[in-house]
Amino acid sequence: MSNTSENPNPSSSSAKITLKTSDNELFEVEEAVAMKFCTVKQYFEDEKDNDVAARGSSTVIPLPNVHSAVLARLISYCKKLPQSNAVADNHEEEETKKKERKQYGTPGDLVDLISAANYLDFKEGLEFFNQALADHIQNKSVEYVRKFFGIKGDFEPHEEEKYREEYAWAFEGVDED
């Protein structure tokens, strides 16, 4: 998955692509970075006849569903990609990865990053941020999850009580909100 960084191709690594966000900010990014976003990559596949390098930064690709603040973070994540995607094969590495995911931002930021990564069809990013959000809510209370996702509890009190009794062990050791 990190072909582009392992085998840097001098001609393509210098090529820049300009992305335009929903708030009309322009981002000039390296082609290798932009190609991680399949939605952007699709443009080049649609345009096979045209030479990408020749068009280069003269092409502005609009990303109407992505805010500049979010795109900036996605790009910085992209640049870190190679080292952060080593396969964790033991407990310690998994812990390090967990810490890394934790540092990535507030849960609210993660929601924006996930929405943007989903729109951009940025698979590694979606994987990473989804996992980060999963890590975050893993030990949270039911009330926290409702608030976080904007969900209204729609169980009758007795129905909810039934689940709480049935799976009492799952309600132990829950973090403070």
Add this chain to the structure above:
Amino acid sequence: MVHFPSDLHFDIVSRLPIKSLLRFKCVSQLWCNMIDDPSLAYMHLTRSVEEPKMLILDHQTKNPDTSRFTEVAGGFLKADMKLVTKFAKSKACFLESCCNGLLCFAKNYDDRVLVLSSWRPISKGPLCLLAGRPIFACGALHWFVYAHVDRDALKGKYIVSFDVGKEEFGSISPPKYYSSSHLLDLGGNLAMVDRSFDSHIEIWVMKEYKKKEWVQEYKIDVNPRLGILDDFWVEVIGLWEFGEILLRYRASFISYNPKTDVKRYIEILDLHFDIVSRLPVKSLLRFKCVSQLWCNMIDDPSLAYMHLTRSVEEPKMLILDHQTKNPDTSRFTEVAGGFLKADMKLVTKFAKSKACFLESCCNGLLCFAKIYGDRVLVLFNPLRQEVIALPPHRASYTKKSKYGLGFDSSTNTYKVVRVFSRGGSFNMGADVYTLGTSSWRPISKGPLCLLAGRPIFACGALHWFVHPYVDRDALKGKYIVSFDVGKEEFGWISPPKYYSSSHLLDLGGNLAMVDRSFDSHIEIWVMKEYKKKEWVKEYKIDIYPPLGISDSSLVEVIGLWEFGEILLRNRESFISYNLKTGVKRYIEILGHDVEVLYHMGSLLSISKFQTKQGCETTLAFSYTSKQSSVFLHQSGQAGLHKGLAPLPGQI
């Protein structure tokens, strides 16, 4: 029969909603032509027959072609983008504009595809660069000017309009400076959402378009009432049923009734499924209480199978307590130090017998047989505290059958194989039960010979040692019998050594064999690459002196668990041995009659597979299909949509 002049038909038909009209195209050719007539469509538009709906545009659909357009509960319509992307020959299509039920897309990045037939230039273009998607209202299109246009030069004329009838550009002053605003169509009027406040948003509406006067119509408290922390991310989608306003905040949708001040959350689950599949079972069982939709999602077998492939669960040790005196409320508990403890009470109660024998376990499910009368088989998911009975198999032979529970990852099904002797050590038969079906199926070939002990499930197959009574010379080294759960075929594997004092186990997902033929140590052989069937001697554990065990043949290796330790059992004592550091720790497990098993928890709700007379397995399947329409779509966009009768030849 009622006879109407056909022009009366026209009038009546124009009052029907599109859903009815599309159905009535089948009435006759005349009706079909009438319904496809553009003049009907225009008349239909003036009548405002359609209720405002919300349209979900699904960009990443996996639906079959037959469900390209569906009505979703709660006022939503859902359309695939497939038709558009296919037509445009590009997956990257961008919604440029929408008006009265038609959507206009441009192929991303090459907007020439949009070119219809011939464009006419008009004499005057707009004032300046435009931003975003235009809003059509009151016969004109409206854009905000581009953010980087010099503000002073505009003198307040921040909205550019285009009168579609006169084909002229004009400008409108918004009620306020627009930097954090967005425009929308609110019930046919042009409206602007002001998001510059912390605790609320304001919606300004231009009630009388000719006068160009803005009225502050709505003020919606978003914080704390709607639980929105940053109103900058709020988008107002539109006015729809019951006079409610649909708001989008990040990934959640809220429908707000300004009259009654009631809000309701609308779940358009898209990314939740993926995030949820990464949570451990413990969290998910807690989150069943979040809402009914979450509860259904968590109970859906497809989530359980996805969950399994993600390897979310940490390996744990499960203590099965056969003689518990615990009250019913603590049938399942987490014990300090990576242990789970489950009562057998639920199983024994269900089987109506205290003598239940653990036949096999696989991926978090346990399979028990009643010791006296082994046609009664029960499946147990200890984490979910669910027990179901499997349908009884046909005949029972005099000798006790052996059962193996396995998982076929190619079809996501659990299967139970029953092995029985037809008389003699080499005349074996077998049948298979697939979870979710109603009966056992015989399979053509049974195993090589009589089997011993509890099978080990690893790498998609079940494994047994052959029975010690079987003539060893006749086997020629084929001492391990395997059963491929997917192919439903028996095979055999040669162990690295003769097996008399060995036992098999699942060591971190691999098949392993413990050699206990030495006095001072045990050896663990692991089959790292299952296809190659090559054994590697992976571990050598000194049991005397470091572990102080005098007889290695009684040592049982239970499995690999947290911190890379191996749990060993020596009679009634348990020792966790760290392979890297060589550190051992003794673990005390209370209880007289306990079994300790390596356990990877399963999310699967097996009660969904309970076979009932009459409704049988359809229960599980209808359940899945019912759910899929609610949340199995990804990457949805919601927008206000008013329908319009189809225009013939519009493409």
